[in-house]
Amino acid sequence: MTHSFDALILGGGAAGLMCAIEAGKRGRRVAVLEHADRLGKKILISGGGRCNFTNLHCQPENFLSANPHFAKSALARYTPQDFIALVEKHKIPYHEKTLGQLFCDRSARDILGMLEAECQHAGVSIFLNTKVQHVERTTEFIARTPNAEFKAPALVVATGGLSIPKIGATSFGYDLARQFGIAIRDPWPGLVPLILSLEDCSRYCDLAGVSADVIASCNGQQFREKMLITHRGLSGPAILQISSYWKQAQPILIDLVPGSEVAAAFRDPKMPRNLSTLRGELRKLLPHRLADRWLDAHTPTSWTNSALAETENQAHAWSITPTGTEGYEKAEVTAGGVDTNELSAKTMETSKVPGLFFIGEVVDVTGHLGGFNFQWAWASGAAAGQAL
DSSP states (O other): OEEEOSEEEEOOSHHHHHHHHHHHHTTOOEEEEOSSSSSOHHHHHGGGGTOEEEETTOOGGGEEOSSTTTTHHHHHHSOHHHHHHHHHHTTOOEEEOSTTEEEESSOTHHHHHHHHHHHHHTTOEEESSOOOOEEEESSSEEEEETTEEEEESEEEEOOOOSSOGGGTOOSHHHHHHHHTTOOEEEEEEESOOEEOOHHHHHHHGGGTTOEEEEEEEETTEEEEEEEEEOSSEEESHHHHHHHTTOOTTOOEEEESSTTOOSSGGGGSTTSOOSHHHHHHHHHTTSOHHHHHHHHHHSOOSSSSHHHHHHHHHHHHSEEEOOOEEOOTTTOSEEEEEEOGGGBOTTTOBBSSSTTEEEOGGGBSOEEOTTTHHHHHHHHHHHHHHTTO
């Protein structure tokens, strides 16, 4: 069976659905081909099931890409306020959590339901359980599945990255890019927990579940948020954020006591200079078990001013070298992807192959934690949808 459309969109996630809505509103006959049995699986599990759907403070600086300017055009033309207007039109209750992060009051299902309703209103055809096995381009694009073929002059690849394979992530988008001679920036797991060495793990990982407000730094980037100790290493928002910038064998620096002084009390000449006093001071600033354990490994060599200053410095720049990450299974996003030099920043269309577009996570634009990756999905999807 052959189906003909104006545009085929491979992938029914956030970017693909937004693209379909925008193109459908412009009268284009659009088909979304989704290999899973339902749309938006990643939307449904995001934000602990509440979907952190955007961030009020979205700026180009919140994105990682080999070309930091690429995302500016799309982000400027479809803003968080544009998406919020859509959410409010559908009367979906939402709230700001912290740092501009917007979440559904009820469930991520509200966002997916809204996108499905908008697709229906725009006349978009949706095909579930539709696994594209092969794509070719003659006078138009032909996407072949086991029992049908779909034809259109435009093809939009919105297949996501490699993150969370258990909900269906594959390398399909990258494979398709390579098939058409489109360059790829090597992908890597982003927003992912870090694994510590056996030595560091034996020292700290029995504190799994303990968290602290820290500043994590690496490669000129820093993030102040919570750090969480896990059974295998470190996680929590500060660590997930810095993980996108971390490279193998590099140390990360952790300020355990941002804005505070551990040794300030020792300026009082009456204060006894001993481990018990220092432990008491550090316990005022950190969870007790973490304070005790860290101090066991960083006991001052003496009680002179210079030795205390060194301990102070270590508390603000604890250097720890992860041995790796938890990989794509636990990564919230895939960094790297289709090289932005191959794409129009205005339309997301490839320069080498007219009619071929790449949007969303498959592109080398990766947001920080906190709703930025959804905003890139909406913005890049809208840019392509308005160009189809």
